Amino acid sequence: xxxxxxxxxxxxxxxxxxxxxxxxxxxxxxxxxxxxxxxxxxxxxxxxxxxxxxxxxxxxxxxxxxxxxxxxxxxxxxxxxxxxxxxxxxxxxxxxxxxxxxxxxxxxxxxxxxxxxxxxxxxxxxxxxxxxxxxxxxxxxxxxxxxxxxxxxxxxxxxxxxxxxxxxxxxxxxxxxxxxxxxxxxxxxxxxxxxxxxxxxxxxxxxxxxxxxxxxxxxxxxxxxxxxxxxxxxxxxxxxxxxxxxxxxxxxxxxxxxxxxxxxxxxxxxxxxxxxxxxxxxxxxxxxxxxxxxxxxxxxxxxxxxxxxxxxxxxx
Ligand SMILES: Cc1cc2nc3c(=O)[nH]c(=O)nc-3n(C[C@H](O)[C@H](O)[C@H](O)COP(=O)(O)O)c2cc1C
Numbered sequence: 179x180x181x182x183x184x185x186x187x188x189x190x191x192x193x194x195x196x197x198x199x200x201x202x203x204x205x206x207x208x209x210x211x212x213x214x215x216x217x218x219x220x221x222x223x224x225x226x227x228x229x230x231x232x233x234x235x236x237x238x239x240x241x242x243x244x245x246x247x248x249x250x251x252x253x254x255x256x257x258x259x260x261x262x263x264x265x266x267x268x269x270x271x272x273x274x275x276x277x278x279x280x281x282x283x284x285x286x287x288x289x290x291x292x293x294x295x296x297x298x299x300x301x302x303x304x305x306x307x308x309x310x311x312x313x314x315x316x317x318x319x320x321x322x323x324x325x326x327x328x329x330x331x332x333x334x335x336x337x338x339x340x341x342x343x344x345x346x347x348x349x350x351x352x353x354x355x356x357x358x359x360x361x362x363x364x365x366x367x368x369x370x371x372x373x374x375x376x377x378x379x380x381x382x383x384x385x386x387x388x389x390x391x392x393x394x395x396x397x398x399x400x401x402x403x404x405x406x407x408x409x410x411x412x413x414x415x416x417x418x419x420x421x422x423x424x425x426x427x428x429x430x431x432x433x434x435x436x437x438x439x440x441x442x443x444x445x446x447x448x449x450x451x452x453x454x455x456x457x458x459x460x461x462x463x464x465x466x467x468x469x470x471x472x473x474x475x476x477x478x479x480x481x482x483x484x485x486x487x488x489x490x491x492x493x494x
Pocket of ligand 1: 206207208209231232253255257259285312315351377378379401402403404406428429430431449450451452453
């Protein structure tokens with residue numbers, strides 16, 4: 179039997195919702211732009227996939243600054259979906275990303291169900307590998323109190339309607355700002371989603387006590403980074419028990435061990451977000467570290483690690 183060594187490397191390739199990935203490590207939406215800025219620093223073709231910054235129908239300038247604040251083991255952002263809009267994305271950003279062999283997952287967001295449907299229809303012609311529905315951005319107001327992913331009915335409406343207009347692999351990005359994330363994941367599965375992506379940021383805030391003013395212009399924003407990792411991990415574990423569709427796990431992944439925790443808890447793929455701001459090479463280091471772990475532990479195929487958590491008998 180061939181041993182797993184550096185010369186005989188383990189298999190990191192995995193299929194996610196019909197998309198073939200070289201390895202399970204993606205970059206998370208909104209933390210890697212449209213790839214251009216990072217291309218000089220990172221070999222984009224080494225990544226499992228790129229999830230591009232969320233696109234809306236019209237360009238958005240985003241919220242007024244200050245819109246990022248550092249907190250203990252994390253950041254709170256209220257960028258507000260600054261993006262070039264679907265037309266410029268297709269005309270100016272997509273050609274660059276299509277030059278690479280790395281699968282591209284395009285993230286979209288609308289203020290109404292119809293906007294999601296329009297965006298999905300527009301992208302049908304573009305031969306992209308996958309679509310992510312961002313139903314969980316805490317920073318744009320939908321003219322309603324809740325994000326789509328905080329409301330099972332709203333989630334159902336968007337996912338079922340978008341499913342009808344596209345055959346692309348459809349991944350839904352979930353919000354952690356809910357009481358039962360597994361029930362929202364179940365709605366996505368029932369409505370034909372091919373995968374779920376979790377988690378987006380937690381609503382958070384920070385205050386300057388000297389002048390008693392919020393540190394963000396929007397007052398609240400989305401917390402990300404290592405501070406949220408244990409909660410994200412527990413949510414991935416819960417969702418894995420509730421649905422059969424594959425999961426992209428994220429929230430505070432900075433190291434290979436962090437990523438392995440998500441994979442063992444049940445994520446078929448993982449994504450790096452805030453880690454890209456700390457060190458653009460984080461995803462590459464995570465991929466290398468997963469490979470080293472597999473060699474050390476004689477694991478031939480990454481698939482055997484997914485959901486391989488060993489729970490004591492009698493625990494749930
Ligand atoms: C500055 C910033 C911008 C983000 N923009 C988006 C976005 O456009 N769309 C989206 O789905 N998630 C967005 N996110 C959320 C991340 O994709 C990710 O879900 C979250 O940050 C948790 O992962 P992390 O702790 O590794 O950053 C953003 C996060 C940050 C920090």
